[in-house]
Amino acid sequence: MPVNMIVCCKQVPDPEAPPSVFKVVDNKMTLPPEVKPVIGQYEEFALEAALKIKDTAGGKITALSLGNNFVRDVIKKALAVGADELILLEDKAFEDGDSWATANALAAAIKKIGTYDIIFCGRQSSDWDAGQVGLGIAELLGIPAVTLARKVEVGGGKAKVERVIPDGYQVTEVTLPAVIVVTSGIGALRYATLKGIMAAAKKQPLVWKPADIGLEPSKLGAAGRRTRLDKLFQPIKESKCEIIAGETVAEAGAKLAVRLREAKLL
Amino acid sequence: MAEYKGILVCGELADGKLASITTELLGCGRKLADESKEDLSCLLASDAVAGASKEAIAFGADKVHAVEHPALKEYQADSYMQVVEKVARDSAPRVILIGQTAMGRDMAPRLAFRLGTSLTTDCLDLRIDLTTKRLMQTRPVYGGNAQAVFTSESMPQMVTVRAKTMSPLERDPSRKGEVKPTKIDIDMSKVRTRILETVKEQAVGIKLEDAPVIVSGGRGMGGPQPFQTILKELADLLHGAVGASRPPADNGWVSEHLHIGLTGKIVAPDVYIAVAISGASQHTAGCSGSKHIIAINKDPEANIFREAEFGVVGKYEEVLPAFIGKLKELLAG
Ligand SMILES: Cc1cc2nc3c(=O)[nH]c(=O)nc-3n(C[C@H](O)[C@H](O)[C@H](O)COP(=O)(O)OP(=O)(O)OC[C@H]3O[C@@H](n4cnc5c(N)ncnc54)[C@H](O)[C@@H]3O)c2cc1C
Ligand SMILES: Nc1ncnc2c1ncn2[C@@H]1O[C@H](COP(=O)(O)O)[C@@H](O)[C@H]1O
16 A cells, blocks of 8 residues: 655754854854755654655655745755655745744645645754654644654554654554654665656755645744743853873873872772 | 643653652642742552552642543553643643653643643753743753743643753652542543553663763764673773763664663763764763763864863774773772
8 A cells, every 4th residue: 555655854954063163142043154954863764764664565755844945955855865745835934933833834734735644753853852843743633643663664554663662662553644753763864866866856846835825924933933932042061171192092091091090080 | 711820740650659750840840839829739640549649749749630540551642641631621730840751752742732832842940930920941952052941922831841950859758738539531432552562671780870880882983892892891890881872773783772862861970981972962962961071082173072071082992992901900909
C-alpha cells in the first residue's frame, strides 16, 4: 500500500555554528552572514524516516515548511533527497510565531493537502528547541501521535513504531493517519544523488499565502502567539581553561594526571 | 469564563513511589502558591497511588487528586490524557507544573493544545512578576546559546520544568492535606495506540546519572572500540561511567542511553572528562553543571576548551595512554 506522507521541515540558522557567533542584540538572535541556514537536524531525521518507508512500501512525500524568505537551495534539499513535492507557507505574516501559531498554520495547510497517512515531525526545532509542534498538529487535526520514534514500519492501516524511553524502548502500534515525531536514532539523512539534485533544480515549490489556507493574519505568526517573549539574553560565562602542555602530547597527558591529583580532582 | 485559581502539579510515580521530579515540582509549586496565597494540588494517576498521595502531602501539596485505574499503570498518552484533561478543566488552575520527563514531554504539549493555552517547555527558572502577577518562565533556546523569558497570554499558564532545577521541601509527614480519590472512566475506544512491548535495557556498572566521574567520548573516537577499551579503562580506574555525545549513539557505537546533552541525559558529576568532543552548545547543555570539566581534543580552537577547566591539545590515542599510566602510578602511590 503506497503511503502518503507529509514531512514538516523548518529552515533554521545552522545550529552547529560556533557558540561564540550567537549574539543577542535588542532581544533578537543575530548571526553573522557566514552562518548559513539549513533544514533543522530533527527534520532531516524525519525526512529519512519518510524516505525509508517510501523505499519499502512506496508512496508520496510532501515536504511542508512555514516561514519567510526561504533560501530556495536550502529548503529544496528535501526534494533533492527524494521528497516528491515541496509546499512553502511563505509570507511576512508567518514570521515570529510560537508553537501555537506554527502548529495552527501547519495544521490548516495539512487539511488543505487533504490526503495523508503519516505526518512526520522532528522532536524539536533546531533553533527554539520547543518540542511542541508535532503534538500540536495531532491535537488540532484530532489524530493520534507517537513521539520519539527511532523505527517505523507501515502495514494494514497501522504503523508499528519503536520509540525511545528512558533506558529502553517501547514498541507501539498506532492507527493511521497519525503524527509521528522522530528522534535521531532513525539514522542520518541520506545524501542527495546527482539525479536527485538535477530533478530538484527543475521543480518549483508551491507557495501558499495565509489566504490559501483560510487563516486570518491575526491568527498567524507574531499576532497569533499565545506566549509572549519578554526577554532574550545570554548568561555570562567565564572561561579559564588551563591548557597543560608538554614536550610531547604524551608528556602533556602525564602532566595532566599530576595536575589533577594536585588539584585533588581525582 | 471560569476563574483560574491555584497551582496544579502533574505528578509522576517511579516504581510505585512519588518520583523525585514531583517532589521538586511540589517544592516550586509551594513557593508559588504561598506567594499568591493559593492552594497547591497534585494529580497522581496510576494503578495504585495511595502511598504516593500521602507522600505528595508530606512534600507540600494541599490536595491530591488521586486517580486509580488499571489502564494507567504504564503511561499511555490516549488514556492518560482523558484523566489530566478532566482534572485540569474541572479544577481550572492558574498554573500547571509538569516535569520535563519522558511523560511530560509527551503529555504537556497535547494538554496545552487541548486546553487551547500556551506551554513553555524545559524551564530552568520560574517566578511571579510582582506587578503583573504573571509567571515568568525562563528556558534555554538556540541549543543553550541563549535563554528566553516567556509569559503566557492565556490561561492556564503551563510549563514543563527540567529535573534538578527546583528544590523539594523537607519531607514533613505531619503536614495536613486532603487526598481526594477521583473516579474517572477511561473510554478505551478513544485509545488509538497500543503498547506491544516495553523493553528496559539493563545498564552495566554505575548509572550515568549517579556517577561521580564521567568519561565521555565523541565522534572523534572514530568507532565503537575505544569506548569499550580505553574510555572504559579510565572510567573503571576512577569508579566512574562512560558517556558520549550524540553522534556515537546515532552511529550505534554506544547505547542511545549514554548520549548526553539537550536531547539526551543531563548530568552533573564532580568530574566530566570530554574526549574528542567538540563542545557544541547542545552537548554542553547536558554537562555544564559538572563541577570540573576536563577536555582532550586535537583541535586547540574546539569550543569544549571554553567550557573546560583543564585541557590537553592532542590526539586522544597519544594523550590517554600516558594519562592513564601516570594516573595508575599516582593512585597506587
Ligand atoms: C536540536 C539539537 C539537539 C541536539 N542534542 C544533542 C545532544 O543532546 N547531545 C549531543 O552531544 N549533541 C546534540 N546535538 C548535536 C550537536 O549539535 C553536535 O552535532 C554534536 O554534539 C557533535 O558531537 P561531537 O562533538 O562528538 O562531534 P564533532 O562536532 O564532530 O567533534 C568531534 C571532535 O573530536 C575532535 N577529534 C577528532 N579526532 C580526534 C582525536 N583522534 N583525538 C582528539 N580529538 C579528536 C575534533 O577536533 C572535534 O572537535 C543536537 C543538535 C541539535 C540541532
Ligand atoms: N516553521 C516550521 N515549518 C515546518 N515545520 C515546523 C516548523 N516549526 C516546527 N516544525 C516541525 O515541528 C517540529 C517541532 O518543532 P518545535 O515544536 O518548534 O520544537 C520540528 O522538528 C518540525 O518538524
